[in-house]
Amino acid sequence: MAEREPRRVLLVTHTGREQAVEVARDAHRLLTGAGMLVRLLGGEAEELKLDPVEIVDDPEKAANDVELIMVLGGDGSILRGAELARPHGTPVLGVNLGHVGFLAEAEVDDLERIVQVVVDRTYAVEERMTLAVDVRLDDDLIFETWALNEASVEKAAREKMLEVLVEVDDRPLSRWGCDGVVVATPTGSTAYAFSAGGPIVWPEVEAILLVPLSAHALFSRPIVVAPTSRLSIELVPSWHGRGVLWCDGRRMVEVPPGAEIQVRRGSTPVRLARAHEAPFTDRLVAKFDLPVLGWRGAAERKRNGNGH
Numbered sequence: 001m002a003e004r005e006p007r008r009v010l011l012v013t014h015t016g017r018e019q020a021v022e023v024a025r026d027a028h029r030l031l032t033g034a035g036m037l038v039r040l041l042g043g044e045a046e047e048l049k050l051d052p053v054e055i056v057d058d059p060e061k062a063a064n065d066v067e068l069i070m071v072l073g074g075d076g077s078i079l080r081g082a083e084l085a086r087p088h089g090t091p092v093l094g095v096n097l098g099h100v101g102f103l104a105e106a107e108v109d110d111l112e113r114i115v116q117v118v119v120d121r122t123y124a125v126e127e128r129m130t131l132a133v134d135v136r137l138d139d140d141l142i143f144e145t146w147a148l149n150e151a152s153v154e155k156a157a158r159e160k161m162l163e164v165l166v167e168v169d170d171r172p173l174s175r176w177g178c179d180g181v182v183v184a185t186p187t188g189s190t191a192y193a194f195s196a197g198g199p200i201v202w203p204e205v206e207a208i209l210l211v212p213l214s215a216h217a218l219f220s221r222p223i224v225v226a227p228t229s230r231l232s233i234e235l236v237p238s239w240h241g242r243g244v245l246w247c248d249g250r251r252m253v254e255v256p257p258g259a260e261i262q263v264r265r266g267s268t269p270v271r272l273a274r275a276h277e278a279p280f281t282d283r284l285v286a287k288f289d290l291p292v293l294g295w296r297g298a299a300e301r302k303r304n305g306n307g308h
């Protein structure tokens, strides 16, 4: 009789954080105790020294045959988990050990319950839109990447302004002298785009945001376009300087004058595991510490049995 494949979880840990290392040990104990096989990336396995584990060195194969990726860290670590997960369609579940942990599903005190949710497979999966990003120079494709949060095109040198031409669906929109341009997904709307004055977009909305960074122009408002739109940011050919493209603060390339960065909706989403029913509004209030104390809204009055 053929042996049954073990149920695998890839544990991604911010091993630079002592607390994350301790939590990884607890998560390993709980998952293994429930009969699951814990997989680790080679470098992290060396630091965590857990047994039994399965070790995979190639990041591209790390999520192969894995049921879920559990990330112990902040948003940066979850973005790292998303990179491992996306090609395989594996759900990512973040346990927050960072400062904000906006993309995380659970706080560390909740670890036992979260592991049980994983074991019982009682989590929901939310698909988050991504961006496909191409860089062209003289019509040649010189770089190809993707983003869950955003693609930002920025000046490489502090003392120089970036000069860009922005197009939407092959129509010119504006020329900006600026520090950069952020093209974000709804997921990224609470990250860099938010700091640059962009609107917060609820995750179930499908859209692409375009937010200039410190544009020296009268028209420099954030823009929201359809998810089917194609955006193009061209570094003005006569501009003297060097730009840089960053996606999710992880994947980058230098971009010379004349380069065109084309951004459209990506064909492969990132799947986030959800274990809470809390609406996005509550997550926003909690993570950004918004002042709602003493709030007496209609829903609150209803909950307290006073409809008026």
Ligand SMILES: NC(=O)c1ccc[n+]([C@@H]2O[C@H](COP(=O)([O-])OP(=O)(O)OC[C@H]3O[C@@H](n4cnc5c(N)ncnc54)[C@H](O)[C@@H]3O)[C@@H](O)[C@H]2O)c1
Residues within 6 Å of the ligand: 074, 075, 076, 077, 079, 098, 099, 100, 101, 102, 103, 149, 150, 187, 188, 189, 190, 191, 192, 193, 195, 196, 247, 248, 249
């Ligand atoms: N001025 C800025 O706000 C600025 C500048 C550069 C990069 N960033 C963001 O940093 C991200 C990379 O994160 P990192 O942790 O590796 O870098 P990091 O350690 O520099 O942290 C950047 C901050 O952005 C927060 N963040 C990341 N994704 C978020 C999201 N979807 N919603 C809300 N907050 C989010 C993180 O929690 C952290 O506080 C990039 O994708 C970009 O959005 C922001």
Ligand SMILES: Nc1ncnc2c1ncn2[C@@H]1O[C@H](COP(=O)(O)OP(=O)(O)OP(=O)(O)O)[C@@H](O)[C@H]1O
Residues within 6 Å of the ligand: 013, 014, 015, 016, 044, 073, 074, 075, 076, 077, 078, 080, 097, 098, 099, 100, 101, 102
């Ligand atoms: N095992 C690791 N070793 C070294 N660096 C790591 C490791 N895991 C994550 N990092 C990097 O450390 C940086 C910060 O990580 P992370 O986002 O998890 O913490 P944070 O920024 O403090 O949290 P938050 O993003 O929620 O504020 C990220 O760039 C991330 O890629």
